[in-house]
Amino acid sequence: MKFKATPYHSDLLKDNDRLSAFFEAIEEYGGNTELAYDLGCGSGILSYFLSGKFDEIISIEIDKKSFNCAKENLTPFENIEVVNSDVLDYNFTEKADLIVCEMLDTALVDEEEVPVLNHARKFLKPDGKIIPQGVINTVELVSLERHYVHWDEGVNYDVLSDSVVYSEFDFLDEIDPYVEVDLSIKADCDGELNGLKITTFTKLNDSLIVGPLPMLNPPLLIPLEEKQIKVNDLIKVKLKYIMGNGIESIQAQYY
Numbered sequence: 001m002k003f004k005a006t007p008y009h010s011d012l013l014k015d016n017d018r019l020s021a022f023f024e025a026i027e028e029y030g031g032n033t034e035l036a037y038d039l040g041c042g043s044g045i046l047s048y049f050l051s052g053k054f055d056e057i058i059s060i061e062i063d064k065k066s067f068n069c070a071k072e073n074l075t076p077f078e079n080i081e082v083v084n085s086d087v088l089d090y091n092f093t094e095k096a097d098l099i100v101c102e103m104l105d106t107a108l109v110d111e112e113e114v115p116v117l118n119h120a121r122k123f124l125k126p127d128g129k130i131i132p133q134g135v136i137n138t139v140e141l142v143s144l145e146r147h148y149v150h151w152d153e154g155v156n157y158d159v160l161s162d163s164v165v166y167s168e169f170d171f172l173d174e175i176d177p178y179v180e181v182d183l184s185i186k187a188d189c190d191g192e193l194n195g196l197k198i199t200t201f202t203k204l205n206d207s208l209i210v211g212p213l214p215m216l217n218p219p220l221l222i223p224l225e226e227k228q229i230k231v232n233d234l235i236k237v238k239l240k241y242i243m244g245n246g247i248e249s250i251q252a253q254y255y
């Protein structure tokens, strides 16, 4: 099936590993199949995956151009209703068996996954499920070339530590969007420390975890004040940000 999409959603459609991961998670879903919500449906591709499984799918998209594409793509499917709305303003009237919400980005800082799920979770049945199910965030010490917050999209940097898990979220739980963590990371070589690298792993379901993919959570690089470090030094950094409030909310400093 050929999908009409905006340039951004076309790039999403070209990331085969991203699509296969979501396809597999939806195929493996084993709960009730009366109603599913696809929140932020974009081109509608995930609603299309849901269409053979659920009696009814409500697909909500805030962006008018993307909504128009999804509406056209999903016209042949009588069990899908496509709605042009901000999820936060949508008048939910029924509880769903499954919520699919892919407003993901590294550390969930720049997209609205957390505020949207905190709002929509009350419209999930008690035994309902969410895809993806959650995320795991890791951090490493790095030496960066660029001294501003940026994504790892073909840039150079040196890694100066092992990767440390600093937070994990289950999307079925209410999530506090305010993140404040005291990191304590051991350097594994000498070097010029001036940044952190955050990597987010997406838990699609109990058995499927995907690492960063070209169009799914490229690692985030965050500058720190420059510091010469030696192997085995314990580096203490306070990391703060607000999930859903953008990369401008990120603060990282030594403590």
Ligand SMILES: C[S@@+](CC[C@H](N)C(=O)[O-])C[C@H]1O[C@@H](n2cnc3c(N)ncnc32)[C@H](O)[C@@H]1O
Binding pocket: 009, 012, 039, 040, 041, 042, 043, 044, 045, 046, 060, 061, 062, 063, 066, 085, 086, 087, 088, 102, 103, 104, 112, 116
């Ligand atoms: C990463 S894209 C994923 C789209 C879709 N899953 C796909 O594969 O094409 C996230 C989508 O969520 C939409 N979105 C973001 N915030 C939203 C909100 N508050 N309400 C509805 N849609 C939203 C964006 O416009 C975007 O199309």
